Amino acid sequence: MTQPMYRPALALAIAVAALVVAPGRARAEVTVDCEFLEISAKAGDKPAIDAELKPLEKKLKKPPLSTWSHFKLLSRSQKVLAKKKPEAIGLKVGSATATLVEIVDKSKVRLTITIDDAKGKHVVDNTTTAEAGDWVIVVHELPGNEGHLLSVTCK
């Protein structure tokens, strides 16, 4: 039979293990689910917006986005962003990365988005704080009155 003096030692060992492990696990669980929509935009006679862009349709019809009438979904991806871990976003045109900087006030997401164009040239590097469910739309104006859009929403 174990002597009674071993009991506090065993308890202390388990407690220390919990102390070391618990905060690490909590930090590792900071993530947000984000949806990325890559859109091409151009002017046209009749408005044409892909059905998959329904969540953005009202905003696409407002200035300055309404300068274009044809919006086509090029790619769509869902990513789970972990805090301070850059995530590559697969695009049809160019490339992008997204990084969750932090969650602010429990309902906002601070996000850094970088985009390179098809030639590898750096287009934009921005950090935005937006409410969960709201959108950040990065518009890259292209020659010929066309646009390349990357829309992001997180929750």
Add this chain to the structure above:
Amino acid sequence: MSRPTSSPTDLELMEHADGERDDAELAALLERDPDARAKRDAIQQIGELVRGHLELSADAVHDARFAAMWRRVDGQLVSPATSLWSRVAAWFDRYRGHVITGAVSAGAVAALALVLRPGVSDLAGHVDMRPVALRSTPEIDSVDTPGGSSTVINLDDEDGHAAVIWVSAADSDPEAI
């Protein structure tokens, strides 16, 4: 009145009847004494009757009752624990109090660690989505557009806000669009 010395005693007769005594002197006495022989025969008959009664009583017990008795005996026999799981279970059984004390202590310390650690707002792990009416306008913390310019426009409707970051070539004018 004393017993004739030539007659065997009752004890000698009982021993003879049980086959425990069979010497020549006693046999000679019995040969000469018909009363002693009758007494010995009576003792033998009573002994056989008693043995026969006990054997019949044992045979009268039903086999099923014996089987039930053996099952009870088997159930009370504890085989030694030899498998790994049995040894682990035995260990926990032996140190149950220690393990419970350790687990409770660990839970208390872990709870304290979770509550007291910095950055508690991140603990939920996921962001809460508020109703559209309660949402604040997106804030642009920084925008860098190498070789170009940017304009930020906020769009809002009943679906929520959208921060539009319009990136143009340096020589174009986004306001003219």
